[in-house]
Amino acid sequence: MDDYPELHPSIRENPEPRMSAVSLAEFLILKADPQADVLHNSRYSQTNIRAAYASARHGLRLYNLDPRRPIGPLNKVKDTLLRKAENPDLKKRARTSYLRSAELIDLFLLRENALGLRALPLAKAPRFEPLDVAGLELSIQPDFMVEPPNGRIGAAILRVTKAPDPDDCRRQSTKDERGEHRREMARYLVAMLEMLLNSQPAFRGRVDRSLIFVSDVRLGEKIGAGPGHDGLLRDIEAGCRQVVSLWSDVKPRPSILKKDD
Template identity: 50%
Template sequence: MSATALAEYLILQPDGQETILHDSRFSRPPIVTANGDAMRALRAYNCDPRRDTIALDRVKEALNQRAAGWDVKPKTRDEALRCIESIDLFLRHENAFGTRAMALSQPSQFDAIDIEGVLVSIRPDFLVSGGRDRIGAGLLRVAKAPDPDGCKLDETKRRRGEHRREMARYMVALLQMLLEAQDGKMGVPDRDLCFVADVRLGERIGPATDHAIRLRSIRGACRQIAKLWPTITPRPGVLRK
Protein backbone atom coordinates (compact mmCIF):
# COMPACT_ATOMS: atom_id res chain seq x y z
CA MET A 1 0.00 0.00 0.00
CA SER A 2 1.37 3.43 -0.88
CA ALA A 3 1.83 6.19 1.67
CA THR A 4 -0.49 8.42 -0.36
CA ALA A 5 -3.24 5.79 -0.34
CA LEU A 6 -2.89 5.22 3.40
CA ALA A 7 -2.94 8.96 4.14
CA GLU A 8 -6.13 9.36 2.11
CA TYR A 9 -7.69 6.28 3.74
CA LEU A 10 -7.23 7.94 7.12
CA ILE A 11 -9.33 10.99 6.22
CA LEU A 12 -12.10 9.43 4.10
CA GLN A 13 -15.53 8.12 5.02
CA PRO A 14 -16.10 4.31 4.97
CA ASP A 15 -17.24 4.15 1.32
CA GLY A 16 -14.14 6.04 0.23
CA GLN A 17 -11.95 3.83 2.42
CA GLU A 18 -13.39 0.76 0.72
CA THR A 19 -12.39 2.13 -2.69
CA ILE A 20 -8.87 2.91 -1.46
CA LEU A 21 -8.41 -0.66 -0.20
CA HIS A 22 -9.84 -2.18 -3.37
CA ASP A 23 -7.62 -0.12 -5.64
CA SER A 24 -4.55 -0.73 -3.49
CA ARG A 25 -5.04 -4.47 -3.79
CA PHE A 26 -6.17 -4.86 -7.40
CA SER A 27 -5.24 -1.82 -9.50
CA ARG A 28 -2.10 -2.07 -11.60
CA PRO A 29 0.38 0.81 -11.34
CA PRO A 30 0.61 2.99 -14.47
CA ILE A 31 3.41 2.22 -16.92
CA VAL A 32 4.25 5.93 -17.12
CA THR A 33 4.17 7.78 -13.79
CA ALA A 34 2.09 10.97 -13.89
CA ASN A 35 4.19 14.15 -13.71
CA GLY A 36 7.30 11.99 -14.03
CA ASP A 37 9.34 14.49 -16.07
CA ALA A 38 8.46 17.33 -13.70
CA MET A 39 9.32 15.32 -10.60
CA ARG A 40 12.68 14.18 -11.94
CA ALA A 41 13.57 17.76 -12.87
CA LEU A 42 12.42 19.20 -9.53
CA ARG A 43 14.28 16.57 -7.50
CA ALA A 44 17.51 17.28 -9.38
CA TYR A 45 17.01 21.05 -9.09
CA ASN A 46 16.41 21.01 -5.34
CA CYS A 47 19.35 18.71 -4.64
CA ASP A 48 21.73 20.98 -6.58
CA PRO A 49 23.17 23.59 -4.15
CA ARG A 50 23.23 26.14 -7.00
CA ARG A 51 19.44 25.89 -7.59
CA ASP A 52 20.01 26.86 -11.23
CA THR A 53 16.61 27.58 -12.82
CA ILE A 54 18.17 27.30 -16.29
CA ALA A 55 17.99 23.52 -15.86
CA LEU A 56 14.22 23.75 -15.30
CA ASP A 57 13.85 26.09 -18.28
CA ARG A 58 15.48 23.47 -20.49
CA VAL A 59 13.11 20.79 -19.26
CA LYS A 60 10.13 23.06 -19.91
CA GLU A 61 11.39 23.84 -23.41
CA ALA A 62 11.69 20.13 -24.21
CA LEU A 63 8.19 19.52 -22.84
CA ASN A 64 6.77 22.38 -24.92
CA GLN A 65 8.33 20.91 -28.04
CA ARG A 66 6.87 17.51 -27.21
CA ALA A 67 3.40 18.99 -26.69
CA ALA A 68 3.59 20.93 -29.96
CA GLY A 69 4.47 17.92 -32.12
CA TRP A 70 2.04 17.44 -35.00
CA ASP A 71 1.84 13.68 -34.45
CA VAL A 72 1.78 13.68 -30.65
CA LYS A 73 -0.99 11.71 -28.95
CA PRO A 74 -3.45 13.72 -26.82
CA LYS A 75 -2.46 11.80 -23.69
CA THR A 76 1.22 12.60 -24.25
CA ARG A 77 0.43 16.27 -24.90
CA ASP A 78 -1.67 16.53 -21.74
CA GLU A 79 1.07 14.93 -19.66
CA ALA A 80 3.69 17.34 -21.03
CA LEU A 81 1.48 20.34 -20.25
CA ARG A 82 0.80 19.03 -16.72
CA CYS A 83 4.53 18.73 -16.12
CA ILE A 84 5.11 22.30 -17.30
CA GLU A 85 2.35 23.50 -14.98
CA SER A 86 3.87 21.61 -12.03
CA ILE A 87 7.29 23.18 -12.59
CA ASP A 88 5.77 26.66 -12.92
CA LEU A 89 3.76 26.22 -9.72
CA PHE A 90 6.83 25.09 -7.82
CA LEU A 91 8.85 28.09 -8.96
CA ARG A 92 5.98 30.43 -8.09
CA HIS A 93 5.86 29.13 -4.52
CA GLU A 94 9.53 28.27 -3.97
CA ASN A 95 10.07 31.05 -1.43
CA ALA A 96 7.06 29.88 0.58
CA PHE A 97 8.46 26.33 0.66
CA GLY A 98 11.77 27.53 2.08
CA THR A 99 13.62 24.72 0.33
CA ARG A 100 16.51 26.94 -0.78
CA ALA A 101 17.71 27.14 2.82
CA MET A 102 17.65 23.34 3.24
CA ALA A 103 20.46 20.84 2.70
CA LEU A 104 18.62 18.39 0.43
CA SER A 105 19.82 15.18 -1.17
CA GLN A 106 18.17 12.50 -3.27
CA PRO A 107 17.42 9.31 -1.33
CA SER A 108 17.93 5.79 -2.54
CA GLN A 109 14.76 3.73 -2.87
CA PHE A 110 13.53 2.52 0.49
CA ASP A 111 12.00 -0.88 1.09
CA ALA A 112 8.38 -0.89 2.22
CA ILE A 113 8.01 -0.84 6.01
CA ASP A 114 5.73 -3.08 8.04
CA ILE A 115 3.18 -1.11 10.05
CA GLU A 116 1.03 -3.44 12.15
CA GLY A 117 1.00 -6.12 9.44
CA VAL A 118 0.61 -3.80 6.43
CA LEU A 119 3.52 -3.19 4.05
CA VAL A 120 3.57 0.54 3.31
CA SER A 121 5.67 1.99 0.49
CA ILE A 122 6.99 5.45 1.43
CA ARG A 123 9.14 7.18 -1.17
CA PRO A 124 10.42 10.60 -0.14
CA ASP A 125 11.68 12.95 -2.82
CA PHE A 126 14.39 14.36 -0.57
CA LEU A 127 16.44 13.67 2.50
CA VAL A 128 16.96 16.71 4.73
CA SER A 129 20.24 17.02 6.63
CA GLY A 130 20.22 18.84 9.96
CA GLY A 131 22.85 19.59 12.57
CA ARG A 132 24.04 17.03 15.12
CA ASP A 133 23.43 14.07 12.79
CA ARG A 134 19.71 14.81 12.49
CA ILE A 135 17.85 13.60 9.41
CA GLY A 136 14.46 14.38 7.90
CA ALA A 137 12.65 13.77 4.63
CA GLY A 138 10.46 15.73 2.26
CA LEU A 139 7.82 15.13 -0.37
CA LEU A 140 6.73 17.29 -3.28
CA ARG A 141 3.02 16.98 -3.93
CA VAL A 142 2.10 17.96 -7.48
CA ALA A 143 -1.02 15.80 -7.97
CA LYS A 144 -3.97 17.91 -9.07
CA ALA A 145 -6.85 16.16 -7.32
CA PRO A 146 -8.55 17.43 -5.29
CA ASP A 147 -7.87 20.78 -6.94
CA PRO A 148 -8.78 23.80 -4.75
CA ASP A 149 -8.69 26.07 -7.80
CA GLY A 150 -11.00 23.85 -9.84
CA CYS A 151 -14.20 25.04 -8.17
CA LYS A 152 -16.24 28.24 -7.87
CA LEU A 153 -17.61 28.01 -4.34
CA ASP A 154 -15.37 29.24 -1.53
CA GLU A 155 -16.55 26.46 0.78
CA THR A 156 -15.64 23.77 -1.76
CA LYS A 157 -12.24 25.39 -2.26
CA ARG A 158 -11.68 25.48 1.50
CA ARG A 159 -12.74 21.84 1.89
CA ARG A 160 -10.44 20.63 -0.89
CA GLY A 161 -7.54 22.60 0.52
CA GLU A 162 -8.04 21.11 3.96
CA HIS A 163 -8.27 17.63 2.40
CA ARG A 164 -4.79 18.15 0.94
CA ARG A 165 -3.43 19.54 4.23
CA GLU A 166 -4.77 16.61 6.25
CA MET A 167 -3.24 14.12 3.83
CA ALA A 168 0.06 15.99 4.07
CA ARG A 169 0.05 15.87 7.88
CA TYR A 170 -0.36 12.10 7.82
CA MET A 171 2.34 11.79 5.16
CA VAL A 172 4.72 13.76 7.39
CA ALA A 173 4.03 11.25 10.17
CA LEU A 174 4.72 8.40 7.73
CA LEU A 175 8.02 9.99 6.73
CA GLN A 176 9.05 9.98 10.39
CA MET A 177 8.06 6.31 10.70
CA LEU A 178 10.11 5.48 7.59
CA LEU A 179 13.23 7.13 9.02
CA GLU A 180 12.75 5.47 12.42
CA ALA A 181 12.53 2.09 10.66
CA GLN A 182 16.12 2.56 9.43
CA ASP A 183 17.40 1.91 12.98
CA GLY A 184 19.65 4.97 13.11
CA LYS A 185 21.69 4.04 10.02
CA MET A 186 20.92 7.38 8.38
CA GLY A 187 21.06 9.58 11.46
CA VAL A 188 18.68 10.64 14.20
CA PRO A 189 15.15 11.08 12.77
CA ASP A 190 13.80 14.57 13.40
CA ARG A 191 10.13 15.11 12.69
CA ASP A 192 10.69 18.87 12.44
CA LEU A 193 12.85 18.21 9.37
CA CYS A 194 10.00 16.32 7.66
CA PHE A 195 7.63 18.16 5.33
CA VAL A 196 5.31 18.05 2.34
CA ALA A 197 5.59 20.90 -0.16
CA ASP A 198 2.21 21.15 -1.91
CA VAL A 199 2.53 23.07 -5.17
CA ARG A 200 -1.26 23.47 -5.51
CA LEU A 201 -1.60 25.11 -2.12
CA GLY A 202 1.75 26.89 -2.23
CA GLU A 203 2.43 25.69 1.32
CA ARG A 204 5.07 23.70 3.16
CA ILE A 205 3.27 21.47 5.64
CA GLY A 206 5.16 20.07 8.62
CA PRO A 207 4.18 18.02 11.69
CA ALA A 208 0.70 18.65 13.05
CA THR A 209 0.14 19.85 16.61
CA ASP A 210 -1.46 16.44 17.26
CA HIS A 211 1.41 14.57 15.58
CA ALA A 212 1.64 11.86 18.27
CA ILE A 213 -2.08 11.13 17.95
CA ARG A 214 -1.66 10.75 14.19
CA LEU A 215 1.10 8.19 14.67
CA ARG A 216 -1.29 6.16 16.83
CA SER A 217 -4.07 6.60 14.25
CA ILE A 218 -1.81 5.25 11.51
CA ARG A 219 -0.98 2.16 13.54
CA GLY A 220 -4.64 1.63 14.43
CA ALA A 221 -5.73 1.99 10.80
CA CYS A 222 -3.08 -0.50 9.68
CA ARG A 223 -4.27 -3.05 12.23
CA GLN A 224 -7.77 -2.64 10.79
CA ILE A 225 -6.52 -2.90 7.19
CA ALA A 226 -4.53 -6.06 7.99
CA LYS A 227 -7.75 -7.71 9.19
CA LEU A 228 -9.80 -6.50 6.21
CA TRP A 229 -7.23 -7.26 3.51
CA PRO A 230 -8.08 -10.99 3.02
CA THR A 231 -11.79 -10.13 2.67
CA ILE A 232 -11.39 -7.60 -0.18
CA THR A 233 -12.77 -8.99 -3.44
CA PRO A 234 -12.29 -7.60 -6.97
CA ARG A 235 -15.11 -5.55 -8.43
CA PRO A 236 -16.69 -6.63 -11.74
CA GLY A 237 -14.66 -4.09 -13.73
CA VAL A 238 -11.43 -5.67 -12.51
CA LEU A 239 -12.59 -9.18 -13.38
CA ARG A 240 -13.32 -8.13 -16.98
CA LYS A 241 -9.71 -6.98 -17.55
Protein backbone atom coordinates in the same frame (compact mmCIF):
# COMPACT_ATOMS: atom_id res chain seq x y z
CA MET B 1 -9.62 -21.96 -7.17
CA ASP B 2 -10.82 -22.79 -10.69
CA ASP B 3 -13.77 -20.40 -10.50
CA TYR B 4 -11.68 -17.43 -9.38
CA PRO B 5 -12.18 -14.62 -11.93
CA GLU B 6 -9.29 -13.95 -14.30
CA LEU B 7 -7.91 -10.43 -14.12
CA HIS B 8 -7.16 -8.27 -17.15
CA PRO B 9 -3.46 -8.63 -18.12
CA SER B 10 -2.80 -4.99 -17.11
CA ILE B 11 -3.88 -5.70 -13.52
CA ARG B 12 -1.66 -7.15 -10.81
CA GLU B 13 -3.11 -8.58 -7.63
CA ASN B 14 -1.31 -7.97 -4.34
CA PRO B 15 -2.35 -11.00 -2.28
CA GLU B 16 -0.71 -9.64 0.89
CA PRO B 17 -1.76 -6.30 2.42
CA ARG B 18 0.35 -3.55 0.85
CA MET B 19 -0.20 0.19 0.40
CA SER B 20 1.66 3.33 -0.49
CA ALA B 21 1.85 6.14 2.06
CA VAL B 22 -0.39 8.34 -0.10
CA SER B 23 -3.03 5.60 -0.40
CA LEU B 24 -3.04 5.01 3.35
CA ALA B 25 -3.35 8.75 4.01
CA GLU B 26 -6.35 8.84 1.65
CA PHE B 27 -7.86 5.80 3.37
CA LEU B 28 -7.52 7.41 6.79
CA ILE B 29 -9.35 10.63 5.92
CA LEU B 30 -12.04 9.37 3.53
CA LYS B 31 -15.51 7.99 4.26
CA ALA B 32 -16.58 4.39 3.71
CA ASP B 33 -17.31 4.32 -0.04
CA PRO B 34 -14.10 6.14 -1.14
CA GLN B 35 -12.19 4.00 1.37
CA ALA B 36 -13.43 0.93 -0.51
CA ASP B 37 -12.04 2.41 -3.74
CA VAL B 38 -8.61 2.90 -2.13
CA LEU B 39 -8.61 -0.66 -0.81
CA HIS B 40 -9.64 -2.10 -4.17
CA ASN B 41 -7.07 -0.13 -6.14
CA SER B 42 -4.33 -1.09 -3.70
CA ARG B 43 -5.08 -4.81 -3.88
CA TYR B 44 -5.61 -4.75 -7.66
CA SER B 45 -3.17 -2.29 -9.17
CA GLN B 46 -2.48 -1.42 -12.78
CA THR B 47 0.96 -2.38 -14.07
CA ASN B 48 1.25 -0.07 -17.08
CA ILE B 49 0.64 3.37 -15.55
CA ARG B 50 3.52 5.82 -15.59
CA ALA B 51 3.68 8.02 -12.52
CA ALA B 52 1.92 11.35 -13.05
CA TYR B 53 4.22 14.28 -13.76
CA ALA B 54 7.23 11.93 -13.89
CA SER B 55 9.40 14.18 -16.09
CA ALA B 56 8.55 17.31 -14.13
CA ARG B 57 9.14 15.56 -10.80
CA HIS B 58 12.54 14.32 -11.96
CA GLY B 59 13.54 17.82 -13.06
CA LEU B 60 12.33 19.35 -9.79
CA ARG B 61 14.25 16.80 -7.74
CA LEU B 62 17.49 17.56 -9.60
CA TYR B 63 16.88 21.30 -9.28
CA ASN B 64 16.41 21.11 -5.50
CA LEU B 65 19.37 18.79 -4.96
CA ASP B 66 21.73 21.34 -6.53
CA PRO B 67 22.59 24.05 -3.94
CA ARG B 68 22.95 26.57 -6.78
CA ARG B 69 19.32 25.99 -7.89
CA PRO B 70 20.16 26.48 -11.59
CA ILE B 71 17.05 27.49 -13.50
CA GLY B 72 18.43 26.58 -16.94
CA PRO B 73 18.05 22.77 -16.74
CA LEU B 74 14.55 23.13 -15.31
CA ASN B 75 13.54 25.38 -18.20
CA LYS B 76 14.93 22.79 -20.61
CA VAL B 77 12.68 20.15 -19.06
CA LYS B 78 9.70 22.47 -19.50
CA ASP B 79 10.61 23.27 -23.11
CA THR B 80 10.93 19.55 -23.90
CA LEU B 81 7.49 18.90 -22.42
CA LEU B 82 5.95 21.71 -24.47
CA ARG B 83 7.58 20.44 -27.68
CA LYS B 84 6.23 16.95 -27.06
CA ALA B 85 2.76 18.40 -26.51
CA GLU B 86 2.88 19.96 -29.99
CA ASN B 87 3.04 16.55 -31.69
CA PRO B 88 -0.15 16.37 -33.80
CA ASP B 89 -0.25 12.58 -33.52
CA LEU B 90 -0.63 12.64 -29.74
CA LYS B 91 -3.82 11.54 -28.11
CA LYS B 92 -5.57 14.21 -26.08
CA ARG B 93 -4.76 12.52 -22.78
CA ALA B 94 -1.03 12.43 -23.51
CA ARG B 95 -1.00 16.06 -24.68
CA THR B 96 -2.80 17.16 -21.52
CA SER B 97 -0.27 15.28 -19.41
CA TYR B 98 2.68 17.07 -21.04
CA LEU B 99 1.02 20.47 -20.70
CA ARG B 100 0.14 19.92 -17.05
CA SER B 101 3.70 18.84 -16.31
CA ALA B 102 5.02 22.05 -17.88
CA GLU B 103 2.50 24.08 -15.91
CA LEU B 104 3.64 22.32 -12.73
CA ILE B 105 7.19 23.61 -13.21
CA ASP B 106 5.90 27.18 -13.58
CA LEU B 107 3.73 26.74 -10.49
CA PHE B 108 6.67 25.44 -8.46
CA LEU B 109 8.85 28.40 -9.42
CA LEU B 110 6.06 30.82 -8.58
CA ARG B 111 5.59 29.31 -5.12
CA GLU B 112 9.13 28.10 -4.41
CA ASN B 113 9.87 30.52 -1.55
CA ALA B 114 6.84 29.28 0.40
CA LEU B 115 7.74 25.58 0.05
CA GLY B 116 10.67 25.65 2.49
CA LEU B 117 13.17 23.72 0.37
CA ARG B 118 15.61 26.38 -0.79
CA ALA B 119 17.43 26.98 2.49
CA LEU B 120 17.85 23.34 3.47
CA PRO B 121 20.73 20.89 2.88
CA LEU B 122 18.93 18.32 0.75
CA ALA B 123 20.27 14.94 -0.35
CA LYS B 124 18.89 12.30 -2.70
CA ALA B 125 16.60 9.90 -0.87
CA PRO B 126 17.37 6.19 -1.28
CA ARG B 127 14.68 3.68 -2.16
CA PHE B 128 13.41 2.42 1.20
CA GLU B 129 12.06 -1.04 1.86
CA PRO B 130 8.41 -1.13 2.96
CA LEU B 131 7.69 -0.90 6.67
CA ASP B 132 5.67 -3.62 8.36
CA VAL B 133 3.04 -1.76 10.36
CA ALA B 134 0.56 -4.06 12.10
CA GLY B 135 0.90 -6.57 9.24
CA LEU B 136 0.60 -4.03 6.41
CA GLU B 137 3.52 -3.48 4.05
CA LEU B 138 3.64 0.30 3.94
CA SER B 139 5.75 1.92 1.22
CA ILE B 140 7.00 5.37 2.28
CA GLN B 141 9.28 7.07 -0.23
CA PRO B 142 10.53 10.61 0.48
CA ASP B 143 11.76 12.82 -2.35
CA PHE B 144 14.61 14.26 -0.28
CA MET B 145 16.64 13.59 2.82
CA VAL B 146 17.35 16.64 4.97
CA GLU B 147 20.86 16.30 6.38
CA PRO B 148 22.33 19.30 8.20
CA PRO B 149 25.93 18.91 9.42
CA ASN B 150 24.96 18.59 13.11
CA GLY B 151 24.01 14.90 12.97
CA ARG B 152 20.27 15.44 12.74
CA ILE B 153 18.20 14.02 9.92
CA GLY B 154 14.81 14.63 8.33
CA ALA B 155 12.95 13.93 5.12
CA ALA B 156 10.63 15.75 2.73
CA ILE B 157 7.98 14.91 0.15
CA LEU B 158 7.32 17.24 -2.76
CA ARG B 159 3.60 16.79 -3.35
CA VAL B 160 2.55 17.73 -6.87
CA THR B 161 -0.59 15.66 -7.48
CA LYS B 162 -3.39 17.83 -8.84
CA ALA B 163 -6.42 16.30 -7.13
CA PRO B 164 -8.07 17.66 -5.13
CA ASP B 165 -7.05 21.01 -6.65
CA PRO B 166 -8.06 24.04 -4.54
CA ASP B 167 -7.56 26.34 -7.53
CA ASP B 168 -9.98 24.41 -9.74
CA CYS B 169 -13.22 25.56 -8.15
CA ARG B 170 -15.36 28.68 -7.96
CA ARG B 171 -16.80 28.61 -4.47
CA GLN B 172 -14.53 29.65 -1.62
CA SER B 173 -16.02 26.99 0.63
CA THR B 174 -15.03 24.26 -1.85
CA LYS B 175 -11.57 25.76 -2.19
CA ASP B 176 -11.16 25.73 1.60
CA GLU B 177 -12.42 22.15 1.83
CA ARG B 178 -9.99 20.90 -0.80
CA GLY B 179 -7.13 22.78 0.80
CA GLU B 180 -7.83 21.22 4.19
CA HIS B 181 -8.06 17.78 2.57
CA ARG B 182 -4.51 18.25 1.21
CA ARG B 183 -3.24 19.55 4.56
CA GLU B 184 -4.70 16.60 6.45
CA MET B 185 -3.11 14.18 3.98
CA ALA B 186 0.20 16.00 4.36
CA ARG B 187 0.09 15.73 8.15
CA TYR B 188 -0.41 11.96 7.88
CA LEU B 189 2.48 11.75 5.39
CA VAL B 190 4.71 13.65 7.83
CA ALA B 191 3.83 11.14 10.55
CA MET B 192 4.65 8.23 8.22
CA LEU B 193 7.97 9.82 7.26
CA GLU B 194 8.84 10.01 10.96
CA MET B 195 7.95 6.33 11.39
CA LEU B 196 10.18 5.50 8.43
CA LEU B 197 13.17 7.43 9.76
CA ASN B 198 12.80 6.02 13.25
CA SER B 199 12.97 2.51 11.76
CA GLN B 200 16.37 3.16 10.17
CA PRO B 201 19.78 2.40 11.71
CA ALA B 202 21.06 5.10 14.07
CA PHE B 203 24.08 5.87 11.86
CA ARG B 204 21.82 7.82 9.52
CA GLY B 205 21.47 10.50 12.19
CA ARG B 206 19.21 11.63 15.02
CA VAL B 207 15.67 12.02 13.73
CA ASP B 208 14.51 15.62 14.07
CA ARG B 209 10.75 16.07 13.71
CA SER B 210 11.24 19.72 12.75
CA LEU B 211 13.10 18.58 9.60
CA ILE B 212 10.24 16.36 8.38
CA PHE B 213 7.66 18.01 6.14
CA VAL B 214 5.60 17.99 2.95
CA SER B 215 5.99 20.78 0.40
CA ASP B 216 2.64 21.00 -1.36
CA VAL B 217 3.04 22.79 -4.68
CA ARG B 218 -0.73 23.15 -5.23
CA LEU B 219 -1.17 24.87 -1.88
CA GLY B 220 2.14 26.72 -1.94
CA GLU B 221 2.77 25.58 1.63
CA LYS B 222 5.30 23.72 3.75
CA ILE B 223 3.40 21.43 6.13
CA GLY B 224 5.11 19.89 9.14
CA ALA B 225 4.04 18.12 12.29
CA GLY B 226 1.09 19.76 14.05
CA PRO B 227 -0.17 19.71 17.66
CA GLY B 228 -1.99 16.38 17.16
CA HIS B 229 1.00 14.62 15.61
CA ASP B 230 1.33 11.84 18.21
CA GLY B 231 -2.35 11.02 17.79
CA LEU B 232 -1.81 10.64 14.04
CA LEU B 233 0.87 8.03 14.71
CA ARG B 234 -1.69 6.02 16.67
CA ASP B 235 -4.29 6.53 13.94
CA ILE B 236 -1.88 5.17 11.34
CA GLU B 237 -1.29 1.97 13.29
CA ALA B 238 -5.03 1.52 13.82
CA GLY B 239 -5.66 2.19 10.12
CA CYS B 240 -3.09 -0.40 9.13
CA ARG B 241 -4.79 -2.99 11.32
CA GLN B 242 -8.12 -2.12 9.71
CA VAL B 243 -6.69 -2.52 6.18
CA VAL B 244 -5.22 -5.91 7.10
CA SER B 245 -8.56 -7.08 8.52
CA LEU B 246 -10.41 -6.06 5.33
CA TRP B 247 -7.86 -7.16 2.71
CA SER B 248 -9.00 -10.72 2.10
CA ASP B 249 -12.59 -9.56 1.54
CA VAL B 250 -11.66 -7.17 -1.30
CA LYS B 251 -12.86 -8.78 -4.54
CA PRO B 252 -12.03 -7.64 -8.09
CA ARG B 253 -14.65 -5.46 -9.73
CA PRO B 254 -16.02 -6.38 -13.17
CA SER B 255 -14.16 -3.46 -14.78
CA ILE B 256 -10.75 -5.09 -14.16
CA LEU B 257 -11.62 -8.62 -15.25
CA LYS B 258 -10.38 -10.16 -18.47
CA LYS B 259 -12.93 -9.78 -21.21
CA ASP B 260 -14.20 -12.82 -23.09
CA ASP B 261 -12.98 -13.03 -26.69
